[in-house]
Amino acid sequence: MRKIKKIAATDMDGTIIFELDTISEENKKQLLKFQKKSNNSLTIVTGRNYFLADFAARELNINLPVICSNGASVIDPQTLKYIAKKHFKKEEIKELLEKFLDTGIEINVPNDFRTHFIQNEDWFDYLMENKVNLDFSHFPDQKVICNYESIEELIEKGLDLDESFPGLVANIKNDKQLEYVRAVVNEYDLLALEFPKEDNCRIEIYKKGVTKSWGLNKLLDKFNLSKEDIHLFGDEHNDYPMFEQFPNCYAVGNAIDGIKELSKEVIDTVQNAGVGKKLNEIVEEFQ
Template identity: 25%
Template structure:
């Protein structure tokens, strides 16, 4: 069985955060050919399904880099979390680095999720971080913590290298960048590539060919389990080097182009 795993932001979505008709049509064609299509994203589930057209695709959605896996009908198939102890340890190493911290939980994002920051000035975003009491999150009833994101202003991207160097000393986490100015931190069980293989096992499927599409550091693990992997033209050069192939940009229906004209799956 063939599987196509597609990132959302910067990949399936154009810069207006929309799914083009061309990309919608190609996904429907893949489904008619009995090819398993997966949306594999760093976003939280509510931020995925609010994108126009996503629910109509009726495909599995893997969220938070594989921390949560949903069936097409919205049923939760799998989740993995960061322990309270690990959360405290991460705060202790990140806060001295003077980076913004987003916390993704089963009760929402604190102080926000990444899509909710879009269009805001950095001064406004910084104020949100400054006003967030990160200890108070632990007092929420039955809280589960799925992911942290360290975020910096786009003029201060070099600081992300310091974040990654510090995090590399910690066990039991996985981290990668979905954009150059961030670092996403999850359980080491939460990786896009692992999620594809986990879904295969959960559903008793056998993927003899896997094709993946992405533009960020959190896509590298799905590239690693793929027969062929496609970096978008808009991806950073270091991501392009990790993919087997390149396709057109997210504003040029690069996913649809590769599936139809390079892979010729439909």
Template identity: 25%
Template sequence: MPAPLGYALIATDLDGTLLRGDDTVSERSLAALARAAAAGARHLVVTGRPAPRVRTLLKALGSTGLAVCGQGAQLYDAGADRLLWSVTLDTETAETALGKIEAEVGEVYAAVDQDGADGLTLIEPGYRMPHPTLPASRVERREELWQAPISKVLLRHPVLSDDELAEVARGAVGSLATVTMSGPGTVELQPCGITKATGLALATERLGLGRHNALAFGDMPNDIPMFHWAARGVAMANAHPELKAVADEVTLSNEDDGVAVVLERLFP
């Protein structure tokens, strides 16, 4: 059965969008996604979290299909529990980029997400995880961050805001890496040219779908490429102003089931 209004694909971010603050998906949201699925729409999680950090959440959603992880650097098959595709950030390039940023703003605190379906999140001294529920392994020296291939680097600054750090980082690293801001306390460096849109395009190609019937939900500037790619972008009430500025619609917050509100209207 074709999805109403042509929306055959529903792409949702997780943190600050589909997830509530306690990392759960409400029963209302689950029911709305189920109604959309019954009408023929496919749901794709498109998240900045690396694949190992989404397994439990995908199970809660009953997802056995594809998920775009690591800001688009990973395409994960939940049913087979394996990565179908991944792009790594060269560690020498990452070190160079960090050096250029620190030359501008002084010391930053860094963490990395290792590549692979079982990759670890490593954090150096001074780095504080923005999501305390996410597991991480602390290392004693920055050099230990580069002990295995990585998908991205996460940055925090002791004084600068996320917006300020992201702006400086973009100017400092140039084409060495793509700079994104995916949540409070989460400025990231990922492989150059990789975004949620590139990962989503790869996933939809495998599914035989396209951008013309895609509906996207998000809350942070890292969702902007996805909004530009999709036919319609819906920002949460709690979204960053940069995302609201390019959204086609603003719904309620993640705590108030904003995703469900829109889906209930489109898939009654």
């Protein structure tokens, strides 16, 4: 294992990506320049499951473990093996899914190397629209997209395909459904991230203690590094834990105000390749 002096870890959406699954040419140019000068000291820390982050890991020549699924998974992009994970077991995810039977709440269970979702889930359209970037031909099992008619069918046919599950997602359409999901989260003492939209709300549910910081600490343990040895970049609500717990955090110029207030420095925007530009300013720290 090569000696790592320091690590840079960047969020994806809103931090190095600003339009669907595309890293702009300037962003890519700046990040690859840093990779070359720093002996590949860059990685990704994202709320996405690995199968939605893999294209970026490959485009940016990332060799270090990737922190994904909001920190629940730390994965070696070379071997596609877990370095660390904080997942639900099959029995736990089955019990949770059963709580949503006959509720009308749309549920999907995205995993790191495949996704399980109900057929009427509009997320399928998102995957299909971006299939050019999402190449799964190198995955251990190329059956990545698994869709079902109902939660019952997902429980019966889908759960035996995977050993564990980072979390599940509930798509909420009204206040009654929102209250129900919050009650389930409280009953099982879980962690929920809420992402409100105009006419609905996406709620990501994880085991308690799952944050990007959990995954980052596992990464640091692997390389025997301290919190001062990692530089982090982010923009949104799920970046709060790492911005609160790590000293070297940078907010892109388009970040929410709370992230900017916690940052060591506010850098240029995602549209202007802020992360890559900043990393090349401080690249000597990684050499």
